[in-house]
Amino acid sequence: MSRLAETLMFSRRRLLAGGVLAIGGLAVSGVFAGPAGAGNGTISVYKNPSCGCCGNWVDYLRRNGWSVEVTDLDNVSSIKRQAGVPDELAACHTAIVDGYVVEGHVPVSAIEQLLRERPKLSGIAVPGMPADSPGMGGGGVQDVIGFRHGAAKGLYTRARD
Numbered sequence: 001m002s003r004l005a006e007t008l009m010f011s012r013r014r015l016l017a018g019g020v021l022a023i024g025g026l027a028v029s030g031v032f033a034g035p036a037g038a039g040n041g042t043i044s045v046y047k048n049p050s051c052g053c054c055g056n057w058v059d060y061l062r063r064n065g066w067s068v069e070v071t072d073l074d075n076v077s078s079i080k081r082q083a084g085v086p087d088e089l090a091a092c093h094t095a096i097v098d099g100y101v102v103e104g105h106v107p108v109s110a111i112e113q114l115l116r117e118r119p120k121l122s123g124i125a126v127p128g129m130p131a132d133s134p135g136m137g138g139g140g141v142q143d144v145i146g147f148r149h150g151a152a153k154g155l156y157t158r159a160r161d
Contacts (some may be wrong), residue, residue, distance in 0.1 A: 042067040043102070043111070046079045047093035054093040057105055057135030064108040084149030088124040100124070103131035110144040121146040 043061060047054035049072035061068050073079065079094050083101040091104025098115055101123025114124055125145050132138035 045095045060134045122149045138145040
């Protein structure tokens with residue numbers, strides 16, 4: 001199957017309405033098996049201790065009812081590799097929640113949707129450091145990309161928080 005055929009576009013409204021995601025994938029397991037439960041549970045964040053925007057994103061999660069376990073690392077590259085984050089989707093921090101990878105400045109609404117719908121993905125990402133994203137000074141519209149271990153795949157949606 002071609003990469004294009006594996007990629008599906010969904011509107012946020014359709015996803016929030018409970019659309020079914022028919023995307024195959026590998027579940028993150030082992031060290032990345034996080035705590036069970038959706039919604040305002042516990043999320044583990046791996047970040048550089050000197051990164052201010054990562055700290056801001058952690059504060060944003062806490063303000064939205066999440067319990068956050070922070071692990072400060074001088075280099076988060078090894079966590080990204082273990083979690084299967086594709087290079088093109090990398091951001092400044094990586095989080096793990098209920099077995100899913102959350103890469104970068106992902107809005108809470110997208111994390112909660114991921115945990116509600118439980119698609120067959122490894123995780124979701126907001127690549128880079130968009131200026132209007134949560135933790136970067138805004139809560140604007142972001143492209144949230146779903147991926148499977150090692151390659152960008154599937155879910156492309158815009159989530160507002």
